[in-house]
Amino acid sequence: MSDVTRRQILKSGAIAVGAGLLQSRTALADATWSGGAPEPNASIRVLRWKQFIQAEFDSFVANSKKFSEQTGVKVRVDAENWDDIRPKAAVAANVGAGPDIIMGTNDDPFKFSEKLLDVTDLAEYLGAKYGGWYPIARTYGMLGKKWIALPQGATGGCLNYRISTMRAAGFEEFPRDLPGYLKLCQGLKAAGKPAGFALGHATGDANGWVHWCLWAHGGKMVDDNNNVVIDSPETVAALEYAKQLYATYIDGVLSWNDSSNNKAFLADQISLTFNGISIYTVAKNSPEPALNAIAADMDHANMPIGLSGHPTEQQNILNTYSYAYTKYPNAVREYLRFMWEKAQVDFWETASNGYVAPPLPAWNDNPIWTADPKTTPFRDVLKYALPVGYSGTLGQASAAVMGDFVCVDMFAEACTGDQTPKAAAQRAAERAKRYYKS
16 A cells, blocks of 8 residues: 655746757657666655645645555655755765755755666657757756666746736836836836745845846856856946846845745735745635736746847756665666656646646647637746856856855845945955865
8 A cells, every 4th residue: 555645735726949858759759668676665755845836736636546546656745845955865965864865955965966777768768758848958968978867847937927017017018128127116116016036045036036137237247167157347338237136025024935925915915025926826726806906917938048049047947866775776766767657747747737838848738728819838947047057067056056045145235235246256256266276
């Protein structure tokens, strides 16, 4: 019998993809998995990110239960906040005991790559069967020629906005450039329903918009050779622009975590934020007419294009990895294979209203992405995303800088006037150099 458990389940209702990078689904339709059968009496523990949409978590657990029923492998599923997973994953790596599988974020697995289970065969099987991985997914999954993690997708960060307030600010369509976007934010504040963007240690929401702003102005933490270059005129320009944006935000964003903007938007306090589709899904499915009205007045947009002329989005990549200390490596691989097969993914994605953007293009044909046009912008975010270590390589340094919120803190210091933009950039450079050691 299966033994699927979960912790504190709440009862509540750019980078263009070239043709050569994505292999033909028809030519590779016969891909087969040749992994070993799960070990006898196997039992595995999964630590994953805590849900923002209850139906997403429930469908994930249902898929896990289905796996247990088919294989006899017991699966325990625990859920924690993104920022709580990181230290628990580090402890497990250091002591050599703990969860068999971690479903975390971004480049965290690169911190302890030598302690991870090799999933190369599994990743290449999935890529062959489902049209090839998006290039950004390969970046987050591979170290050299070896796969150390399986990207689960991205929590599809887009701009969530109220249509009526956008129009009150003088716009019939969402602006696509930096000057227009700033003007919109100023108009939203004048209309009495401002923007609100997390500027605290929010893994998804704060990192998403500040990295976009940095890259949109041509700034970056490191260059192609991993030299720290954050102290630059481009960074200063980004911080000066962000300071103007911050002046239009609702009060309190410095202490916001990844759920704060959801609450503010659903409370009708703000009209623009950076988030996944969870705000819209909760509002649309709510029994409360006031929230249904908010959903009807919402839409979504991808981030504006900056000075580079191409998308510069940072997406919160959900990245799954397993430790080599697991007693049941075959069961782990088989569980991951099962959960990444399209039948389970379609069920999960449909239940969650497209909360996770696909890392494999063959997952894009799920009707959830087109049945409601307000969902469609989330589908393609991995086509536009840059890796957090841009334009260097992912590794221990990039993961540490991300985990230490170096970029977020730099923006917070400059936006609040605690430091001048130049001083904030200099401080960020010194912090980053502690990790990027020559």
